[in-house]
Amino acid sequence: MINDRQIRAIGGTRKQAAKLVTAGLWTADDAPLSTRRYFFNDWSEYQPSRAEVTSRRRDDAERKRAARASSAAKQGKPGNVQPDVQADGARTPADVSEGVRSTRPGPAYTRPDQEQESAPRERAASPAKGNRLPEDWEPSGAAVSKMRAEFPRTDFWQETAKFRDYWAGVPGAKGQKLDWDATWRNWIRRANESPTRPANQAAMPRKSTTDQRVNEVIEIGRGLAEVTPLYQRPVVGLRAHDAQKAINQ
Helix, strand or coil: CEEHHHHHHCCCCHHHHHHHHHHCCEEECCCCCCCCEEEECCHHHHCCCHHHHHHHHHHHHHHHHHHHHHHHHHHCCHHHCCCCECCCCCECCCCCHHHCCCCCCCCCCCCHHHHHHHHHHHHCCCCCCCEECCCCCCCCHHHHHHHHHHCCCCCHHHHHHHHHHHHHCCCHHHHEECCHHHHHHHHHHHHHHCCCCCCCCCCCCCCCHHHHHHHHHHHHHHHHHCCCCHHHCCCCCCCHHHHHHHHHC
């Protein structure tokens, strides 16, 4: 049943209700239009009654309860409760109700092999992250003494200043170290492996290999001239006519 006010509340009109009555889908009483009530024809044939709905719900609930009871009986756990586990999760003795023993551990139970496996995982902590070099960082006295013993001629003040300037400009995780003393010691060792030429010292010109060989031959010739007569001396670095003139003397 639906009345005129409900029809207008859902967006319908009296004209539309009259068409449904004319089509035989609705019937109306003889009350005035403002209070008229409309009834749906054949409603009970297509819509279940309240009694039918209640009965169907009751049957569904009974069917589900029977299914749960059957499942609990198969597992040996009346009420779907483990017989060997107390309400607080503690284990009861092995021989429990009806001789049934659960194979699943209680919530508070941990197998020994699980304890052995979890111990290494706790010890294997994630590697510690390094930190950036503080602005006022200085190498420790032990680090300075060690490097001074290995490289006594090193200017540690200058190398430390370069060390701080370099690492202050390194971005991101690359600029983080776990042991800045160790990093500084490696810096000093590398600085002494390949010493740099002072800025005010000009580079020495490289000698040609050919010039070196010529000079070696000349030195050999000079050595022979001291112990060999002139006419027996080998001709080194002279023109052909000069060589012949030297022999004729």
